[in-house]
Amino acid sequence: MTSVAESPTVAGEACTDDYLSGGWSIRSWLLTVDHKRIAWLYAVSITVFFFFGSAAALLIRLELITPAGDLFSAEEYNRLFSLHGIVMVWFFLIPSIPATLGNFLIPLMVGARDMAFPKLNLLSWYIYSLGGLFTLAAVIAGGVDTGWTFYTPYSTLFSNSAVLAAAVGIFIVGFSSILTGLNFVVTVHTMRAPGLTWMRLPLFVWANYATALIMILATPVLATLLLLVGLERGLGIGIFDPALGGDPLLFQHLFWFYSHPAVYIMILPAMGVISEIISCFSRNPVFGYTGMVISIMAITLFGFVVWGHHMFVSGQSMYAGILFSFFSFLVAVPSAIKTLNWTATLFRGRISFTAPMIYALSFLELFTVGGLTGIFLAALALDVHVHDSYFVTAHFHYIMVGGAVTAYMGGLHFWWPKLTGRMFSRAWASTAAVALLIGLNLTFYPQFLLGYAGMPRRYHSYPDDFAILHVLSSLGAGVLAIGYLLPLIYLSWSLRRGEPAPPNPWDARGLEWQTMSPPPVHNFKETPVVTGGPYEYRE
Amino acid sequence: MSEPDPKPPAIEDPDLGLQLIPDQASxxxxxxxxxxxxxxxxxxxxxxxxxxxxxxxxxxxxxxxxxxxxxxxxxxxxxxxxxxxxxxxxxxxxxxxxxxxxxxxxxxTPADPDITIDVVAKQWMWKVQHPDGTREINTLHVPQGEAVALRITSQDVIHSLWLPAFRLKRDAVPGMYTSAQFTPTQTGTFRLFCAEYCGTDHARMRGKVVVLSRADYQQWLAGGAAGASRAQEGGQLFQRLGCSGCHKPGSSELAPALEGLMGSTTELADGSEVVVDEAYIRDSIIEPQKQLVAGYQPIMPSFSGQVSEEEIMQLISYIQSLGNGGKND
Known part of the structure; x- marks a missing residue:
């Protein structure tokens, strides 16, 4: 049991010093060094980017309702899916959970007053916004048609679009990732409250810690690569140009050396969120805490040695393919342990189906389908057939949207009372969670079938036979849109009209719930002393 | 030197109906x-x-x-x-x-093929040449029951040849040869796609595979009225480009003789050894100084920009036709 020296502020008591009471002036937001306000800056920014990314996705799904390319020209279609990928990966998914929930909660969860480097934290957001707006402007005004993968030599020698500008923006945003990662690592290492040992850390903190390590280690490789692409495009030095003795496959190696671990940047924090939610609403400690921690670190480590599974048909050597396939099978094992442990956490619990719990159970389904289809893709001979098909599209959307976005929504609802001091409408929230689950499966399940049937990715038009599955998928996208728009409405509404939230509405055990909602500027009136683990729901 | 490519034919998707499991054509x-x-x-x-x-x-x-x-x-x-x-x-x-x-x-690691067909990808078409010299675009005719090897490259960006009915896919990478081999067991028309995003008309870079019985395939080739075989075209190029001036048959004075070269192991000027394959020959035409054979002066000029990818493949076929160092064809 966590003991806190102060007595938690009781609901109804005047909270004059909560972090939002400092005022709503522009200055109080743009010059803040409070990790909680910075989390909000990120939350608003990523929501804006999410809107652009989703709008592009919706237009893509509209185009694909009919086999002929009739709504947009081929060039417009290519720009749309490039915009969708670039914005969603770099400006929504990668910062999503760490920069918002992580930023807000990590200091609270470790019993600290703020991040280790509060000013660096604000700088991260400025860098992120600068890079993000730069790329968004490039992608919308200039148009980029390379896809988010920027494969050479197409991106360096053939694409007549704003590749350089987009790359510059992504390069800049990388520094924001690195700084955020650095802040997390130092905070977790040096600022834990007395008694908060490593093995008493909430899994959410472990997951974000692992994510921070990946950000620090992998992002510089992406930066190097973007620099090389810039040099190649600008000066034609020939690193990736076979006519000058370069190797286009080198690009893919460097790209996936970053971009595969980046998948774990997206999914590890999601796993952390799910552990907190399932434990709380089963009134049970997380089953196999040690196994969960080991799994997180194993995923982090193995995540760095599987990049070549993106290149099984690329001309990479057969032996490299075999090795990468082997590690890709292995990296699935810790994920399987985590899935087992979440399920076992329900055992002998007292389960309540609140909106966050519906999101968490949806995550369980979606992540498992996404993970198992990852095994299909790790299997060499099968990958040869479904590589670059809709099977791959379906697989990674189950992980990215079904996993990362669902967990983000679940986490947002779970901690909303803490973030805002307000309760949301439970009925609307449950409706939105169910809409998301249905929408996701309806959108992406048909894409598995399309892929094996022979539908390639990134096609503006396609053979008539595939139309029925594409129509189903587009219908699903409509349902998904409802699942996203509803929370935007009732959560915004709750900001002003929602019932005031008590300090601990879910009767949760984590340290962040032992202070008032919303938390005071310096989180705790006195530094808490921790005497137990984060999941003592049974005592 | 090389003629401009003809326009690709209009897309005619084979009408297969929705097959959740595509035809098993091998x-x-x-x-x-x-x-x-x-x-x-x-x-x-x-x-x-x-x-x-x-x-x-x-x-x-x-x-x-x-x-x-x-x-x-x-x-x-x-x-x-x-x-x-x-x-x-x-x-x-x-x-x-x-x-x-x-x-x-x-x-x-397939067994030696019965027939090797060259495939050159470009934005946005597949250019195919059969051993007898017959050419086609976005369509691939193959004989049933024979081991068909595709020798694949690209002349611009990365493409990927996908034949769903054969569960087969291989990237076409500029500056590199990749190969894909399959033995069709079923006659009929199947799909062919570009699977790697390659620019504006990526989605139009699709066509069909036509599997014919051996007799029909021979008849189809005859109907194509190819003047010279791929190796003969390569031989004519070999003369026209002046290669034969130094690489004289039976003489290895100025330049290595090419008879029996394919598949053999050759010692290089830096003391290392290389197995002569398609990639090595391609490199030697484009960048002759890169892997110079031991005992020769670096006097061969680069033919980069002077020969198209198809012509290099024809030259390779020609050199292959001069014997292959004891390996089977």
Whole structure:
């Protein structure tokens, strides 16, 4: 049991010093060094980017309702899916959970007053916004048609679009990732409250810690690569140009050396969120805490040695393919342990189906389908057939949207009372969670079938036979849109009209719930002393 | 020197109906499908187990059910459950890994083919040349029952040749030769796609594979009225480009003789050895100084920009026709 020296502020008591009471002036937001306000800056920014990314996705799904390319020209279609990928990966998914929930909660969860480097934290957001707006402007005004993968030599020698500008923006945003990662690592290492040992850390903190390590280690490789692409495009030095003795496959190696671990940047924090939610609403400690921690670190480590599974048909050597396939099978094992442990956490619990719990159970389904289809893709001979098909599209959307976005929504609802001091409408929230689950499966399940049937990715038009599955998928996208728009409405509404939230509405055990909602500027009136683990729901 | 490429024909998708499992036009395709079904089975089992448990737990342990819950699982039992779950899972993963890898190795180390067809990808068409010199675009005619090897490259960006009915895909990479081999067992018309995004008209870079009986294939080739075979065209180029001035038949004074070169091992000027294959010959035409044969002066000029990818492939066919160092064709 966590003991806190102060007595938690009781609901109804005047909270004059909560972090939002400092005022709503522009200055109080743009010059803040409070990790909680910075989390909000990120939350608003990523929501804006999410809107652009989703709008592009919706237009893509509209185009694909009919086999002929009739709504947009081929060039417009290519720009749309490039915009969708670039914005969603770099400006929504990668910062999503760490920069918002992580930023807000990590200091609270470790019993600290703020991040280790509060000013660096604000700088991260400025860098992120600068890079993000730069790329968004490039992608919308200039148009980029390379896809988010920027494969050479197409991106360096053939694409007549704003590749350089987009790359510059992504390069800049990388520094924001690195700084955020650095802040997390130092905070977790040096600022834990007395008694908060490593093995008493909430899994959410472990997951974000692992994510921070990946950000620090992998992002510089992406930066190097973007620099090389810039040099190649600008000066034609020939690193990736076979006519000058370069190797286009080198690009893919460097790209996936970053971009595969980046998948774990997206999914590890999601796993952390799910552990907190399932434990709380089963009134049970997380089953196999040690196994969960080991799994997180194993995923982090193995995540760095599987990049070549993106290149099984690329001309990479057969032996490299075999090795990468082997590690890709292995990296699935810790994920399987985590899935087992979440399920076992329900055992002998007292389960309540609140909106966050519906999101968490949806995550369980979606992540498992996404993970198992990852095994299909790790299997060499099968990958040869479904590589670059809709099977791959379906697989990674189950992980990215079904996993990362669902967990983000679940986490947002779970901690909303803490973030805002307000309760949301439970009925609307449950409706939105169910809409998301249905929408996701309806959108992406048909894409598995399309892929094996022979539908390639990134096609503006396609053979008539595939139309029925594409129509189903587009219908699903409509349902998904409802699942996203509803929370935007009732959560915004709750900001002003929602019932005031008590300090601990879910009767949760984590340290962040032992202070008032919303938390005071310096989180705790006195530094808490921790005497137990984060999941003592049974005592 | 090379003629401009003709316009690609309009897209005519073979009318196959929606096939969730595409036609199995080779034995390999059927073998891949078995693996697919096995994986579907394993996944289905795991999903059923997971959902079953979640539903049972959700009903039994819903907070409204006033039943005594009993103690939580002890730490020692946790470890045992995790190991008991993970060990069989890992073993079945290893089994699937072995199965999939075996098929992949089969695909990558095929027996010698009966026929080698050259495929050059460009934005946005597939250019095909058969050994007898017949050319076609976005359509690939192949004989049934023969081991067909495709020698694939690209003249601009990366493309990827996907033949779903054969569960086969291989990237076409500029500056590099990749190969794909299959033995069609079923006549008919199947699909052919570019699977790697390659720019504006990526989606239009699709066509068909036509599998004909051996006799029909020969008849089809004859109808194409190719003047000279691929190797003969290569031989004419060899004269026209002046290669034959130094690479004289039977003489190795100025430049290595090319008879019997393909497949042999040659010592280079820096003391290393290289097995002469398509990639080496291509490199020697484009960048002759890169891997100079021991005992020769670096006097050969680069032909970069003077020969097209198809012409290089014709030259390779010509050199291959001069004998292949004891290896079978």
């Amino acid at each position: 034995e390999y395709a059927a073998a891949v499908d078995y693996l697919y079904f096995a994986l579907l089975g394993v996944s289905g089992l795991l999903l059923a187990l997971l959902f079953g448990l979640v539903v049972v737990f959700a009903v039994r342990f819903w907070h409204g059910v006033r039943r005594e819950r009993g103690p939580g699982l002890a730490e020692s039992r946790e470890r045992r459950l995790e190991i008991g779950f993970v060990l069989p899972l890992t073993l079945s993963f290893l089994g699937l890994f072995y199965w999939a890898t075996e098929l992949y190795v089969d695909l990558y």
